[in-house]
Amino acid sequence: MAVLRRDLLLAMRRKSEVLTAVFFFVVVAALFPLGIGPELNTLRLVAPGVLWVGALLSSMLALQRLFEADYRDGTLEQMALSPTPMPLLVSAKLLAHWLVSGVPLVLLAPVLGLQFDLSAEALVTLTLALLLGTPILSLVGGIGAALTLGVRGGGVLLSLLVLPLFIPVLVFGAGAVEAQASGLGAQAHFSILMAMLLPAAFFSPFACAAALRIALE
Amino acid sequence: MLRVSHLSCSRGNKPLFADVSFDLQAGQALHLEGDNGVGKTSLLRIICGLSPADAGEVCWHDKTIQQNASAFRSSLFYLGHGLSLKEELTALENLMSDAAVSGRTLSEPQALVALARMGLRGREHLPLRVMSQGQKRRTALARLLASQAPLWVLDEPFVALDVKAVDGLRGLLAEHVANGGMVLFTSHQTVALTRTNGDSVAVQTYRLKGVA
Numbered sequence: 396m397a398v399l400r401r402d403l404l405l406a407m408r409r410k411s412e413v414l415t416a417v418f419f420f421v422v423v424a425a426l427f428p429l430g431i432g433p434e435l436n437t438l439r440l441v442a443p444g445v446l447w448v449g450a451l452l453s454s455m456l457a458l459q460r461l462f463e464a465d466y467r468d469g470t471l472e473q474m475a476l477s478p479t480p481m482p483l484l485v486s487a488k489l490l491a492h493w494l495v496s497g498v499p500l501v502l503l504a505p506v507l508g509l510q511f512d513l514s515a516e517a518l519v520t521l522t523l524a525l526l527l528g529t530p531i532l533s534l535v536g537g538i539g540a541a542l543t544l545g546v547r548g549g550g551v552l553l554s555l556l557v558l559p560l561f562i563p564v565l566v567f568g569a570g571a572v573e574a575q576a577s578g579l580g581a582q583a584h585f586s587i588l589m590a591m592l593l594p595a596a597f598f599s600p601f602a603c604a605a606a607l608r609i610a611l612e
Numbered sequence: 613m614l615r616v617s618h619l620s621c622s623r624g625n626k627p628l629f630a631d632v633s634f635d636l637q638a639g640q641a642l643h644l645e646g647d648n649g650v651g652k653t654s655l656l657r658i659i660c661g662l663s664p665a666d667a668g669e670v671c672w673h674d675k676t677i678q679q680n681a682s683a684f685r686s687s688l689f690y691l692g693h694g695l696s697l698k699e700e701l702t703a704l705e706n707l708m709s710d711a712a713v714s715g716r717t718l719s720e721p722q723a724l725v726a727l728a729r730m731g732l733r734g735r736e737h738l739p740l741r742v743m744s745q746g747q748k749r750r751t752a753l754a755r756l757l758a759s760q761a762p763l764w765v766l767d768e769p770f771v772a773l774d775v776k777a778v779d780g781l782r783g784l785l786a787e788h789v790a791n792g793g794m795v796l797f798t799s800h801q802t803v804a805l806t807r808t809n810g811d812s813v814a815v816q817t818y819r820l821k822g823v824a
Contacts (some may be wrong), residue, residue, distance in 0.1 A: 397712025401701075404709075408700035408739075469694020470713065476660060478686040478715040612663045 398474075398484050402491030405464075412460060417499045420453040424507040435512045442511030443521060443572035447565050450500045450525060451532065451558070457496040458536040458557070459550050461488065462607065466544050475611055482600035485607070489537050489600065497529030513572075520575040527588040528568040534592075534599035535560050541606035563591060613637050614659075614763060614794060619668035621654050627823040628654055632668070634818050638762070641785065641795040641813060643803055646820035652798045653693065655820060656767050659796070660690045672763075686715065689761040691769060695752040699741035703727055703751045706740060710755055718758050726757035731777065745772045753777075756784060764788065766797040782806060786813045 406413050427445045428438055465471045465488075474484045504525050505518045513521065539557035543549035571584035613636060620630035628651035636642050646652045657663045659670050661677045661684070670677050672684040697706050704723055711718035727736050730750040740748055749772050756764065764785075770778055785795050786805035790813055797803075805813040 397709060401698075401705075401709040401712070404705070405698060405700055464698075467694065468698065469692050469696040470698075470710075472662060472690065472692055472694065473696045473710065473713055475662060476685055476688060476690055477713055478682055479713075484713065 396487065398487035399491050402488055403494065406491070406495040412457070413495050413499075416453045416456040416496055417503070419456060420449045420500055421503060421507065423449040423452065425510065428510045438511045439513060439517075439576075442508060442513050442517075443524075443569040444565075445511070446504055446507060446521065447525075447528075447569045450504070450529060451561055451565060453500065454496055454529065454532045454536060455554055455557070457492065458533075458540050459553055461492055461537060461540040462544050463540075466610065471607060471611060475608060481604040481607070485537070485541075485603045486600040489533055489603070492537070493530050493533040497533055500529055501525045514576075517572050517576055520572050520581045523585065524568045524571040524581070524588065527585060527592055528564045531564050531588070531592050531595050532561060534595040538599055538602045538606060541603040541610065544607065544610040564588070567591075613673065614796070615671040615674075616659060617668055617671070619655065619658060619670070620666045621651055621658060621663075622666055623651075623654070629820055630667075630823050632820065636763075636794050636796060638792045638794060639789055641789045641797075641805060641815045643815050643817045644796065644798045644820060645800075645817055646798075647822070650820050650822045652820055653767055656690075656765055656796070656798065657692070660688060660765055661685075687761050688763050688765065689714075689756065689759045690765045690767075691752060691755075692767050695748060697740050697748055697752055700739060702737045702739050703732055703743070703754075704736045706751060707754060707758065711758060716758070716760065722758060723754075726754040727751070729757055730754040730780070746774055746777065749773055750777055753781060753784075756788075762792070763794045764796070766795065768798055768800075770799050770801065770803070783808055786811075789813045 424446055427441065431437055462471065474481060477484065501522060505522050508518045508521055536557050539553050543553045543556065546552060567584045567587045571581040574584055575581040615635050617633045619632040621628045632655060634642065644652055654663065658665045672680050677684045696710060701709065704727065707723045707727065708718060708720065724736060730753055732747065732750055732754065735747065740751065753769065769781060773781065782803065782805050786807040789795055789805065790807055803815060805815055807813060
């Protein structure tokens with residue numbers, strides 16, 4: 396809990412880092428309607444995909460810094476030597492990361508969705524899908540960030556490592572809105588997202604902790 | 613208490629040191645000497661359990677630190693080259709969050725007293741990034757005052773401190789040892805530990821030799 400508070404406090408003090416990722420998402424989502432033109436049917440069709448890809452890329456921006464600062468200044472060593480189990484400390488960090496980088500995207504998505512002429516139901520579905528999907532991005536991305544810690548050129552490697560793993564989240568996250576629009580209902584997609592989220596939430600802290608211990612050696 | 617037996621370590625293909633053994637009992641201080649690059653920091657990291665050794669073992673209360681991990685970690689205070697301080701946080705916030713990470717309870721008044729004893733009175737609410745190198749180290753060392761761990765492993769604790777702070781730290785280490793604690797530290801100076809009442813505390817030295 397204390398780690399969570401500390402990370403949130405640090406995020407408040409480093410506003411520019413947080414805002415960069417959020418602003419990136421807003422700009423990407425705002426550029427597409429301008430580029431495609433005022434064809435409402437096309438916009439409605441591409442909206443979920445564009446917003447999801449935007450969310451994906453903007454979460455990648457924040458991911459590289461997840462463990463970087465703690466690794467450099469020795470805080471990770473203290474965490475590894477703490478009597479508190481490391482997976483627990485890592486979960487707190489992952490949760491803080493999602494609150495800072497994921498939740499703003501979820502909250503902004505309905506507003507940005509308006510530019511794509513999405514209906515109210517589609518906006519609700521999109522927001523719910525992002526709410527289930529963005530924690531997966533933080534959890535799975537955290538493993539990648541831990542594995543590439545201290546590696547030169549780790550940023551590029553991280554993207555190569557993690558982006559392919561995000562494909563299922565992208566497919567079912569963006570698919571939820573289409574399914575809802577076609578009248579099938581998004582229930583199945585939500586269930587699948589949930590089925591990805593729960594194992595990720597359980598296993599990711601252990602995987603991250605193991606990878607971090609290797610990075611510290 | 614702490615027993616290090618036949619440790620050896622290498623970096624890549626190059627052996628650093630081999631067959632390092634020593635004991636540290638309650639109420640003892642051990643000064644680890646050695647030339648630059650001989651592996652002092654590597655040895656301390658192995659003793660803490662951060663890095664694996666090529667051979668040999670580290671025992672805490674007759675069990676290896678891997679078997680005895682949780683008991684060992686709650687008895688250990690480690691200060692490495694990274695001070696684990698956050699530039700954006702104030703000295704007080706750093707102290708509080710660090711205690712929480714290490715699983716210790718520390719109240720705000722206690723933290724303020726510790727900072728004041730390290731000569732940081734009036735600077736408790738300054739963010740670390742506006743402090744000097746020495747003041748940052750003082751903040752890191754204030755954690756010693758707040759620590760109840762019996763075993764202190766300190767990597768170059770005297771670096772970047774002014775004369776007064778060096779004296780203060782020596783007094784602190786002496787008090788800790790006199791109260792039955794254990795201190796293992798590296799330094800390039802000879803260090804004499806003197807308690808506040810003038811008694812001196814014996815310091816053993818171990819000279820780490822590289823493999824030729």
